[in-house]
Amino acid sequence: MGQLGEFEQMVLFSVLRLxxxxxxxxxxxxxxxKTGRTxxxxxxxxxxxxxxxxxxxxxxVGLPIPGRAGRPRKYYTLTRSGAKAxxxxxxxxxxxxxxxxxxxxxLAEG
Amino acid sequence: MIAALLIxxxxxxxxxxxxxxxxxxxxxxxVPRWRAxxxxxxxxxxxxxxxxxxxxxxxxxxxxxxxxxxLGIRMLTxxxxxxxxxxxxxxxALTIVVAYAWIDDNVLRPSLPFEDGGRxxxxxxxxxxxxxxxxxxxxxxxxWRDELxxxxxxxxxxxxxxxxxxxxxxGIPAFGARISASAFRVTGIPPxxxxxxxxxxxxxxxPPVAVVGYDLxxxxxxxxxxxxxxxxxxxxxxxxxxxxxxxxxxxxLREQLWLPLGQEASRHARGDGPPVRVFGRLAPGVSIxxxxxxxxxxxxxxxxxxxxxxxxxxxxxxxxxxxxxxRGSSVFVTSTLLIVVLILxxxxxxxxxxxxxxxxxxxxxxxxxxxxxxSRRRIVLQLFVEGFALASVAAALALLLxxxxxxxGLDVMRVQWGYVPFWxxxxxxxxxxxxxxxxxxxxxxVASIPPALKLTRGRxxxxxxxxxxxxxxxxxxxxxxxxxxxxxxxxVALLTRxxxxxxxxxxxxxxxxxxxxxxxEEYLVAQLELAGDPRSGTADESSEDMVRNHYRASREALAExxxxxxxxxxxxxASALPIGEQPERRIEIEGLSxxxxxxxGYAVRSSAVAPGFFEVMASPIVAGRDFLPSEDAAAxxxxxxxxxxxxxxxxxxxxxxIRFSDVPQQASEWLEIIGVVRRVGADAGGAVTPPAIYxxxxxxxxxxxxxxxxxxxxxxxxxxxxxxSTAVDPAMRLWDLASLxxxxxxxxxxSRSATLLVSLMAxxxxxxxxxxxxxxxxxxxxxxxxxxxIRTALGAGPRRIVSSIFSRALIQLGLGLAAGVLVSIxxxxxxxxxxxxxxxVAVAGMMGVMGLLACALPTxxxxxxxxxxxxxxx
Numbered sequence: 001m002g003q004l005g006e007f008e009q010m011v012l013f014s015v016l017r018l019x020x021x022x023x024x025x026x027x028x029x030x031x032x033x034k035t036g037r038t039x040x041x042x043x044x045x046x047x048x049x050x051x052x053x054x055x056x057x058x059x060x061v062g063l064p065i066p067g068r069a070g071r072p073r074k075y076y077t078l079t080r081s082g083a084k085a086x087x088x089x090x091x092x093x094x095x096x097x098x099x100x101x102x103x104x105x106x107l108a109e110g
Numbered sequence: 111m112i113a114a115l116l117i118x119x120x121x122x123x124x125x126x127x128x129x130x131x132x133x134x135x136x137x138x139x140x141v142p143r144w145r146a147x148x149x150x151x152x153x154x155x156x157x158x159x160x161x162x163x164x165x166x167x168x169x170x171x172x173x174x175x176x177x178x179x180x181l182g183i184r185m186l187t188x189x190x191x192x193x194x195x196x197x198x199x200x201x202x203a204l205t206i207v208v209a210y211a212w213i214d215d216n217v218l219r220p221s222l223p224f225e226d227g228g229r230x231x232x233x234x235x236x237x238x239x240x241x242x243x244x245x246x247x248x249x250x251x252x253x254w255r256d257e258l259x260x261x262x263x264x265x266x267x268x269x270x271x272x273x274x275x276x277x278x279x280x281g282i283p284a285f286g287a288r289i290s291a292s293a294f295r296v297t298g299i300p301p302x303x304x305x306x307x308x309x310x311x312x313x314x315x316x317p318p319v320a321v322v323g324y325d326l327x328x329x330x331x332x333x334x335x336x337x338x339x340x341x342x343x344x345x346x347x348x349x350x351x352x353x354x355x356x357x358x359x360x361x362x363l364r365e366q367l368w369l370p371l372g373q374e375a376s377r378h379a380r381g382d383g384p385p386v387r388v389f390g391r392l393a394p395g396v397s398i399x400x401x402x403x404x405x406x407x408x409x410x411x412x413x414x415x416x417x418x419x420x421x422x423x424x425x426x427x428x429x430x431x432x433x434x435x436x437r438g439s440s441v442f443v444t445s446t447l448l449i450v451v452l453i454l455x456x457x458x459x460x461x462x463x464x465x466x467x468x469x470x471x472x473x474x475x476x477x478x479x480x481x482x483x484x485s486r487r488r489i490v491l492q493l494f495v496e497g498f499a500l501a502s503v504a505a506a507l508a509l510l511l512x513x514x515x516x517x518x519g520l521d522v523m524r525v526q527w528g529y530v531p532f533w534x535x536x537x538x539x540x541x542x543x544x545x546x547x548x549x550x551x552x553x554x555x556v557a558s559i560p561p562a563l564k565l566t567r568g569r570x571x572x573x574x575x576x577x578x579x580x581x582x583x584x585x586x587x588x589x590x591x592x593x594x595x596x597x598x599x600x601x602v603a604l605l606t607r608x609x610x611x612x613x614x615x616x617x618x619x620x621x622x623x624x625x626x627x628x629x630x631e632e633y634l635v636a637q638l639e640l641a642g643d644p645r646s647g648t649a650d651e652s653s654e655d656m657v658r659n660h661y662r663a664s665r666e667a668l669a670e671x672x673x674x675x676x677x678x679x680x681x682x683x684a685s686a687l688p689i690g691e692q693p694e695r696r697i698e699i700e701g702l703s704x705x706x707x708x709x710x711g712y713a714v715r716s717s718a719v720a721p722g723f724f725e726v727m728a729s730p731i732v733a734g735r736d737f738l739p740s741e742d743a744a745a746x747x748x749x750x751x752x753x754x755x756x757x758x759x760x761x762x763x764x765x766x767x768i769r770f771s772d773v774p775q776q777a778s779e780w781l782e783i784i785g786v787v788r789r790v791g792a793d794a795g796g797a798v799t800p801p802a803i804y805x806x807x808x809x810x811x812x813x814x815x816x817x818x819x820x821x822x823x824x825x826x827x828x829x830x831x832x833x834x835s836t837a838v839d840p841a842m843r844l845w846d847l848a849s850l851x852x853x854x855x856x857x858x859x860x861s862r863s864a865t866l867l868v869s870l871m872a873x874x875x876x877x878x879x880x881x882x883x884x885x886x887x888x889x890x891x892x893x894x895x896x897x898x899x900i901r902t903a904l905g906a907g908p909r910r911i912v913s914s915i916f917s918r919a920l921i922q923l924g925l926g927l928a929a930g931v932l933v934s935i936x937x938x939x940x941x942x943x944x945x946x947x948x949x950x951v952a953v954a955g956m957m958g959v960m961g962l963l964a965c966a967l968p969t970x971x972x973x974x975x976x977x978x979x980x981x982x983x984x
């Protein structure tokens with residue numbers, strides 16, 4: 001299954017958060033909202049493509065949208081293996097941080 | 111279109127659609143158009159780079175590692191020749207990209223540096239018959255201001271240059287405008303101190319007021335905020351300073367002083383009055399086209415009411431920043447960009463040839479890496495990173511060079527135009543960085559990928575065996591060979607051009623002057639301007655004469671006062687300064703046919719001078735005599751020695767007759783030559799400057815230069831001169847008061863900048879071409895070590911080896927030289943002209959020698975090959 005990079009985790013969490021409304025531009029907005037990072041559309045789509053190749057997400061084509069010259073948007077959903085991978089990545093971080101959050105906060109603030 | 115070019119691959123459509131959607135969303139949210147565009151461009155370029163990087167990463171299985179980067183940078187220091195030649199060439203190409211980014215922002219798609227600066231517009235009436243703008247618009251201004259709905263705060267600016275007289279009695283002319291109060295609302299910039307002009311300042315009987323610009327405030331009032339409320343004298347009238355504008359505010363073009371337009375507008379009939387510029391701000395939500403349509407409607411109604419046939423005039427609405435330079439059409443913008451891309455591609459391909467030749471020597475290393483398990487993709491990626499490191503160094507240099515070039519270009523513009531429009535920025539725009547990044551990437555791709563692919567092609571699996579044999583099937587392709595010939599030719603042509611330009615450069619580099627040396631630093635010069643300009647269209651003939659006579663009296667009075675000063679040894683007047691800037695004219699000489707039937711006559715530099723000019727300029731009359739004061743309208747002329755030497759050699763010029771042949775014959779009378787003078791002027795002379803003729807100065811002429819011979823005058827003499835001039839006539843403007851040396855320096859800036867540019871390009875071409883020849887030679891030697899060894903073992907002498915190996919390089923060098931000489935001759939205007947200057951012969955010779963020197967090191971290496979060494983390779 002392979003490890004998930006930081007950016008890949010961000011994209012997967014955004015897909016999860018958006019539910020049925022997860023498309024490129026919306027994912028970019030969520031990342032900007034939640035992390036303050038402005039990322040290029042190119043970065044979003046190459047990551048989505050890579051995640052889809054690894055079957056961690058699945059895509060479907062929606063209805064045509066007037067703002068996009070009548071072309072439809074592509075929507076993404078988390079697959080079962082995607083959810084597993086994201087869960088594993090999150091657990092790893094959590095396990096590593098277990099019992100250290102308070103110390104870390106102290107260190108960071110002090 | 112650029113987006114579609116840069117963004118390719120399976121995600122391209124999704125990304126392009128997203129970019130459009132984001133732009134629409136931004137505009138709907140009220141984000142200014144320029145900011146929305148900026149965001150679009152940033153996202154587009156970042157996406158393009160990500161996609162290409164991803165593709166390369168995919169090519170290699172994964173992206174480049176830190177080790178790749180380190181290796182790339184190490185290769186730069188390991189191969190200084192390649193780094194220098196390739197880096198210089200790429201940095202010049204990338205400098206063009208930097209300059210393009212600036213031009214795109216400031217010239218092709220300019221905008222005023224205000225909030226919504228793109229919505230400030232100029233309202234024009236275009237005269238379709240004369241193909242010119244009708245500028246007498248004061249009458250129209252009233253109608254437009256009252257009726258237009260789609261353009262708000264319509265106002266006009268009448269440019270003026272009053273003498274600003276301060277407490278020390280010195281009057282210095284300043285760029286100013288009589289302007290509608292709405293100008294300050296249109297720009298939306300509040301004053302630094304005090305208040306802007308207001309509508310009540312324009313009422314009849316309102317006390318005269320002025321708003322002062324930041325630079326003028328600093329230079330004339332020492333930046334004192336208490337100046338608000340004080341009175342200043344502008345020519346002969348006094349006004350109260352009511353406000354100071356912040357730095358950078360120079361609306362409408364370059365102004366530093368604003369006075370109320372007043373009741374000027376209501377005084378004139380249609381098509382009458384002084385020239386003005388009309389401005390306004392587009393109402394919210396209105397497009398330029400809609401505003402233009404409304405203006406056209408008003409124009410039609412007016413025409414119908416007055417029964418005029420006004421089809422002659424077409425109203426136009428343009429963004430204000432396009433007042434000076436019209437916006438480039440989209441075709442123009444695209445084609446300019448294409449040219450920039452092309453230059454970059456050619457330069458990168460040249461560097462690619464070098465990279466290939468140098469990398470060929472690393473074939474064994476590459477084969478070794480392949481044997482240790484590196485895939486072809488991995489190695490191509492490594493070579494790309496090396497190319498990218500080289501291009502990045504070049505990009506950093508290009509940013510510095512580009513910044514310098516923009517500043518220099520604006521300086522040249524200031525010399526040529528007398529001012530720089532305020533919206534042209536000396537800074538590089540923010541979009542430069544993404545532009546340069548994208549182009550650096552492109553340059554690295556072109557310079558490294560084709561040679562890398564060629565190097566690792568086909569028999570890559572067996573490369574280690576082939577490399578071990580000391581010879582291989584790798585060849586220096588035909589394209590690479592053609593590139594080297596091309597480089598040699600271009601170098602010869604460019605070097606010849608730059609050598610010729612250096613030879614023609616005016617003598618501001620302290621070169622000796624041909625003829626009489628003129629101590630330019632001893633002369634103080636200034637351009638004198640009429641106070642009430644009779645050309646403004648309001649003055650009739652008699653009042654024009656009055657103004658001119660008044661001006662003549664003021665000028666003479668100033669000269670008298672100056673002559674009374676102890677430091678002054680002479681004062682004179684002329685229509686142009688003797689610094690090689692006199693207008694070039696064509697003349698014919700009585701009794702002498704014009705040698706070239708296609709030309710209209712002999713080329714001469716012509717200026718009109720006052721009696722005594724030659725004496726003040728220390729150029730003695732060598733034959734005949736000077737003009738007499740009574741001869742100001744006589745048909746006489748004085749010529750210089752160069753004229754006699756070149757056009758009437760061995761003859762007595764005095765008494766011959768000449769006339770201007772570049773005007774209709776009936777308008778030109780014969781002028782009798784009454785004297786011959788030594789060459790006048792601070793210019794270097796040189797073989798190319800045409801001979802000079804002088805005619806008597808019309809005492810009523812309006813554009814006149816004054817030259818004062820002051821010797822070693824004290825530093826405060828220029829301010830004393832200004833005070834004297836103001837005391838004689840407060841409205842007489844002295845422009846550009848400086849030493850003749852300084853003015854000559856400034857005039858030389860343009861040609862010196864052009865020379866610098868051509869020299870830099872020639873230098874880049876030269877290094878590229880020498881590096882190319884060197885790389886080719888090294889390549890040949892490294893390919894043929896075994897052959898050389900065997901030949902040596904079989905008893906071949908050094909001469910045989912050298913001639914057999916280097917014949918190809920010599921042929922290429924010779925072909926390139928021949929082509930370069932041919933191009934130079936065509937560009938230089940034929941055989942005789944090219945050979946006369948001698949630079950072509952010198953350059954071709956130098957290139958030949960340098961080319962041979964580039965062969966020297968590889969030759970030495972070849973001659974040192976021992977037979978044992980060659981057989982050890984097997």
